[in-house]
Amino acid sequence: MAFVRAAKVDAVAPGSIAEFQVGGKAVAVANVGGKFFALNGVCIHEGGPVGEGALNGNVVICPWHAWEYDVTNGKIVGSPDGAEGLACYPVEVREGDIYVDVG
Numbered sequence: 001m002a003f004v005r006a007a008k009v010d011a012v013a014p015g016s017i018a019e020f021q022v023g024g025k026a027v028a029v030a031n032v033g034g035k036f037f038a039l040n041g042v043c044i045h046e047g048g049p050v051g052e053g054a055l056n057g058n059v060v061i062c063p064w065h066a067w068e069y070d071v072t073n074g075k076i077v078g079s080p081d082g083a084e085g086l087a088c089y090p091v092e093v094r095e096g097d098i099y100v101d102v103g
């Protein structure tokens with residue numbers, strides 16, 4: 001697929017995360033110190049809305065049962081092998097808009 005506009009840059013302030021529909025998928029977009037990261041917004045535990053969680057540094061906490069994901073790579077924090085996690089998507093910022101390629 002290709003990059004699809006997700007939101008205005010202003011919609012995701014530094015230190016925050018939000019959920020957007022991109023290409024028919026729920027995508028969580030996080031702003032870590034001005035750098036944007038996008039990942040699948042559906043928690044692998046029971047489908048909670050990751051994009052509605054709290055962002056603490058580069059870690060988002062799922063609002064349903066507090067599973068923690070590193071938004072820079074989608075991995076579950078503390079996972080023994082680091083293998084499990086959420087898909088991450090490429091992000092580009094163009095003229096004040098955030099674009100995500102959900103593949």
Ligand code: FES
Pocket residue numbers: 043044045046047048049062063064065066067
């Ligand atoms: S659904 Fe995310 S922690 Fe349970």
